[in-house]
Amino acid sequence: MNEERLGMLMQEAFELHTSGEIQKAEALLLEALAENELPMIRVALAQLRLTSGNPQGVLELIAPLLHEDDFVVTMMAARAYLELDKTSEAGRQLDKLVRIVDRIIPATREGLRGMKREYPGVVLNLVGSLGQHRRVLELYKRWAQCKSDWVVRHYVAVACFNLRRYKQAASHWSAIGEMPHALGMQHVAVLAERGTVPPFPLEYALPNPEMISELLNSATVDVDEKGVQMGILRMVLLEMALDEDVDDELRENALAPLVRGGGDWGAALGVGLLESSVIRKPVKLAVTKLLVEAGFFPEETPIPVMLDGEMTSVVIHREEKKKEPESVSEDMLQDMLCRIEEHFRIDVEQKTLPVTADLARGLKNMPAAWLEAICELYGIRPKRLRKDREKQIVNHLTTRGGLYGVVQRLSEDEKELLGYVLDKGGWVRLSSVATKFGSMEGDGFYWLEKKPEGTLARLWCHGLVMVGSAKINKRGVTFVMVPVDLQERLEQLLHGFVPEGSVIAEDVLRETAAAMAEETRLSEVFQFRVELEGTHPPVWRSLLVPESFTFWELHVAIQDAFGWEDRHRHMFYGSGLADRGKVKIGMPDEALFAESGEVLAGWEVQVGPYFSREGMQMNYLYDFADNWLHIVTLEKKRPAQEGLAYPQCSGGEQMCPPEGCGGNYGYRKLLGKGEIVPGSFNPQEVIFSDAQKRLKEVLQIR
Template sequence: MKVNKAEELVSKGRAFLEKGDFRAAEKAFADALKEDEAVPIRNNLALAVFMAGEPTRALKILEPYLDLEKGNTMANPFTYALAARIYCALGQEEQARRHLRQAVQSFEAGLSVLGRRLENVPHSFREYTVAIMHAAACLRDYQQVYDLYRRWEIYHVSWENKYMAAAACFNLGRYKQAATLFSSLAQVHRSFSMMQQVAFLVEWGVIPPFEIGCEPYPHKIIQKMVKEAATSEEARRRYTQEGLFRMALLSALLEDEGSKTAELAVHTLVYYGGEWGEKLGRQVLEYPGFSASLKIVAAEALTARGVLREDEPIPMFIDGERRLVKLKKTEVIMEPDEELDRIVDRALQLKKEGQIDEAMKLLEDIYQQGEFYPRAMLDLANLLRQKGELEKALGIMKILEDVDPDNPVFLFNLSSLMLQMREIGKAREYLDRIDDEEFKKEYNEKFKMLEREIERYENVARLPEMIMQAYEEDERRKIEEKPLPVDASLARGLKNMPAHWLEGACIYYGLEPARQRRQREEQLRDFLSRRDNLEKEVGELEEEERELLKYLLQRGGWSRLNAVTRKFGSMEGDGFFWHEREPESFLGFLWSLGLVMVGKAALEGRRVKIATIPLELRQPLKEILGI
């Protein structure tokens, strides 16, 4: 009974650790340790205390296993790796390195005892590779981080190993290697694709080199930084010195260069980035790949810092040629101006007469004289559109949007411009932002015409997607047709799943997918056969997904598929490439995780589609779900 209670407390502690509630995790692990003096429990207790910001007390908790003079030999590789991290945090580098060596030696000794063959090494033991690499990363020994990654590559069970190796390569100046590793993590999180691009741009000299942390949970750290930086200038100044924050902003910039987010990212990095920010700002001005709007933002940030003088022309590469651009403050005239209106009317008359260049010159002269008159700028943008100079027109329209973000005339013209540039999604976005009913009523015919045109392009754009969706549905149905006994084992069910489904399941569970299909099946069997893993994953399911599991368990662990879909919905629209896009149905999602299997079973002389829970998961799931 004591062991069962300890296991229950450990599961709670791990859940608290996952949520970042380190004090609650500490209490759960401390209570578990009273029930069962086990090495993993003491390790977890020390980890919770360390993560709560008390390294000295955490070390005290580990000490009974670290005193070799007293003959204590209970420490495992995680114990030594955690001790190395703690000593590193305390500034005792020599002790940290000594315990890191012990962690490596302990892991190697364990491999020798287990025979080193992958199938003989338990999943729980292979997890130590993450902790040991993390300890080396804390010491900023990036070469060792990468060496350990390569040395134990076949034993890795988590994407975190590869992330730390990628970060280590990035910090060692091996940007191509880092880019390759980041690219292979794109299925874990889309931000890794952006990190790959950043690595290439550093390799090419476009972005100045910088160092990033090797923490295994970069997204949580970045989200916290971004949230604080949004409300505090002091936080922006402090975090811009952090490599992960720089990486996050650069990724946002590359993901959508034409967005306000990209402009804000450039300004923040250049203005608050110190010497590195100044170098970045100058590179943005020089690199042809950055848009004119981002170059202006970089120039403004450098001018605000005093790096560039406001009254001097700034060299930058725009539209394929080097130019001298002079920044100047321009007055925005929002009220009607009779004199300027006469000039605009004259320009429109010239336009009617076919004298487009002359009309544009009149409107440009208004701006050149230091006056930004929205009516004149809107007409100038439309003349530029007429001449096919769409990027210049967009630059003007973006300024008009900044001046008056909700102006229906500006939004309508921006939507039209986006349609002309074949940016259909943005055209729809601008059109949907118009909520002025009076405007819609007054320009009803034009509004409907623009909407119909956008819909036409949306339908054309969807055609390949519709064909692909039909193909995916057909491929998934083929899997549903495969033979499957009602009491199929987990191994039997996994054999029916396509290789990329297995890959997706591994990634979801935080496992580094093995190269061979058979090894992926083994990874998933090992993971789901552990009660603590199963309990954690079930706890994270939606209520309807847990209800579906209960429904099957209350019927002996399986049911005809049509009965399940009537109650919980069908898998229509779930597609096939689940490693790229998770299925949306409750049943499809559970199938993608290997918790439920779908196939055809022989029932009363007929082959019937069924949904079944793997045989060896039924009892533990009953206990977890309280059935």
Template sequence: MDNNNMRRLEEKGRECLEGGDYGKAVKIFNKALAVQENHVIRNNLAMAHYQTGDYDTCLRSLQLNLADGAILNPYAHSLACLALVKSGQLRDARIQLEKAIKEMDEGTRALACAGKPPPSWNEYAVIVLRAAGALQDHRLVFKLYNKWRNRQSNWENAYFGGVAAFNLKKYRQAAGCWTSIAPVWRPFMAMQRVAVLADRGDIPHFTLEYDHFNQDKIMKMAADAVDDPVKMRQMISDSTVRLFYLTIILEEEMDLKLRNLFLSYIIKYGGEWGSRLGQDWLLSPAINDELKIAAAMTLVETGVIPPGEPVTMYIDNQQREVYMRGYVLSPATGAKMVRVYQEAINLAGDGEIKEAIRLLEGPLLEEGTVYPPAMILLVRLYHNQGVERKKRQLIDMLESISENVDDLKLHSEMANMYLDIDEIERAMKHAAVIKSKCPPAESKELDKRLSEQLARIYMEHEIDAYSDFVIQEYRRKVEDKRLAISPGLAQGIKNMPAGWLSAACQSYSLAPARLRKDRERQITALLQEEENLQIIIQGLDPAGRELLRYLLQREGWSRINTLTRKFGSMDDDGFFWEYEPPGSTLGQLWLRCLIFIGRVQINGRNTKIAAVPVELRPALSRLLG
């Protein structure tokens, strides 16, 4: 058999190995080895046996590659380590790992003398790290990753380095490893957020395996286990499954119902760890309110939170008590409540508000009955009577229901309810939900209904609401402009409205030039002098300096949603900054042209970021260091 035929045979075997057809791969590799011995083909043969779970045959296949005097082969020693761990022979596995590391270093030095080691050699580091991980030697994995990472291009090295750092509770280093490979695969960015939340104490520690999660395999496991609590508990105890579920839960563009479902699985079947995660999330400003409601409802369902008792939660940007119940929506409940609801409407219509309230409170608050029309009516009656605490309690219940049922009519009724009680932002939130979920065939009718609801917002309830809404939209259009991830002063300033440039000049006690281009020059010239920057930094409040440090420690930029969670939003900053400067930390820095905000393509997504101008980064790093 000539070399070309051998090469084709090897490639075919490798394709079978990578495609999961291990039996066929074994046959092809054995056929090739019968013609000619080759240490690479022998490694691949052993890996095919390993993948089938035949660890003894895997070790027998490696004997020639492991023999004294054989060619340097860190791959073979690492694979032997993996097979020995699976067989419970940990002492022998450690010996093979030590040989793999020794040969990796010796081979690298020898190849370096003849030039740069080839990528194929450097990629052996992946299986060495995996072998060290199989022995649960997290410190060694992290040490080897740092030792070898400058010459590694394979993303798996950074993945395993992140796993080791996470297991050592070095969460920030784990986040850094996974962020570095986020362009390779989108879930790595969600894993980065898992590490950040663990660093904040929002995710209880758990030990990760040195294995990649197979999405299809996990989803099949979930489908098989969904009606079996024992299987569900076994599945959620698997750290790889936990990590996969957390990446889905924290991915904001995933379907909310799926995220809530996976969160309920983690809390319900994750034992003490899952229960603690659910309780920690209730108080975390970093977790969105919809997930907190789902967590609270699952904690009620599992008995951790008693039904009807107040729960302290960080919700609506404040810490307060929220009332949760276990809900059952049934036709029988509806039939019973229709009569009560109609009677309450009649009483309220006759001016007997307190009697209507008493009639509804019994089934809704004391018995825990769920009937959204009656609950919405009671909210309106409480608002009429100024009963704030009970109104909040009922609104919390309605919000938790609306998050867990697909009922466009309920969202519409809640939008109208919020209009009636002057909670404009909540009304618009529910209107947006209707628009996003309504089928296309209903869009005309929907647009008409939404227009009517928005007209009520603008014209009937708060005369300033329309202008406030438009002002926010003006500013959001500026925020949505294209920006480089490392913007220059020229680009960032050019994105700013003319009025903002005048405001920037005023903030620096500069008399604004008449022409825009001259105002741009004034600001650019001022900021490029380090002495001026030192004075400017001294005049910032502590939050402003901290935000700049935060960005500079992260290559000069960050996603805007991360910054708003940590430093506050720009929601109330308006648009006409020359008359009323922004009050938020982000807005104040943007006004001074110390940061710019805009959208950039990251992993194919149009992402809003804040970034320090590239010309200012060296000087600001020195001044803030």
């Protein structure tokens, strides 16, 4: 099997796996393994079996590879042994993983790079899953360079919680802004420190909505009989119950499986909540009813309760008793999660917002995760601080070039809604929009994990409209508005929609080019090493480009520096496996992976946010037939040199292979036959093209 066919087969198996056709994917990989005994095929097949619940099959596949110090292979072995409940064998593989991480953590300030950044979190997850909570803390201290990784911080918080070091757990969760439910977990840890919430074990898992939904689906149907045994579900239900804005019905539904179905732990939780001085009265009233219904207290008996700072008693009378409780099923719990998401989003809708607000003001009402979702949507690598993320979004949407590209990709219903609000003077009541275009019911809250489907919610997630509340004519009104600093330009783009040869189109290009030129004069210079993967001797270039460069400009610079002819499609995408399905940058009508959504326009996305630290990498793929993969690595940042025009090529070796030669396989074949000889490369001979002129040609704007 030649390289090209093998690559196609592996890609087909990957697509089948992601679409849920596991058996077909496994059959393809077994076919490939029968023809080519390659470790990469064994690893891919083992990963497939691990995710489909076949740990014994995993061990059989990777047995020939276990003698090597390969992190991925060893990690799969440890997980497989854990699933088979062979803890001693899992422990031995885990010790090997720790030694691997100990070796690869560099002594530099930058820490781990690429996929290796994920290694410490993977190891801590496995260590914690074996119940070795103290070892999690020891490794955290040893691997000091990983303390900024929020996944690592979460697992450390879980270890502290399981060791009943609740203050430390709360401190770690308070420092995590990227993870859903982090603040709720912090609240529960504080209550556990006070003795209000009794101890319970917490799993080493990341509490994203998909994971919680999966746990709910696997939970026992009769929750009241066995209680909520999974710690992560206890956390989420407590978060719901203790939210002061939750309605009484939802609060009681969240408390019911905890108190009424939690056995002795549920009774202890109920009593703890009643005796706490920080728990609000509505929670306590719901708990007293549930304790009576569960038989922990007889009817007509005074129940001690702390109210308004004083111990008093509450009596549940017979006529107040509810009908016999029904079992709380997974469907009911799922419904609670959906309702709490709706509640969280409605809270955002009801925040005060002037009808004349600009974009910066509107973004301040948005949750931090929504800002990250907008950044992801536009291909912006989000800054760490919230205020910096807001500035990134404002900068992207208030340049006409950025806004032009956004409007180009809107659906017809999104354009219609946007035009409707603009025609009404820039704002309109939410009820009117819901009547005409549909409500946001069912669009949830966790937009970073799952993008909304409703037209209005999609526009809100783009940052093109805002939803808020204000006093209008002395009455509270919830409304939809377009930020005032976007209104004029959006009207131009929507009504003219930049037809070919239009003045607006030329204006967009001029304004974008001028903005880029200004940023180029002020920005740092990035020194990239771009190496053509798989070439021997290696073909590489050293490029100096402004931080403000777009990916389109970087694409043109790479083409010129290598000597490619730019006759084929191209794509930038993440270098780590976790990134492959997230961000792809190139031409908007192209897709590198069949299952993987939208491709961002390279001329709208700046390079700088994706290379925040030295050593960071991305992949650049040119010619989807020959598959020329370039690894783009940020070597260093340095101040721009006055009077020097960028980009610059400062070094490199070997001329690039000929176009259309069949990729690395064909190139090596030509070298082996002596039909071509690698030519020497002189960086001073590189002539860089005008990226904006080439963009104009590509977009066919005359």
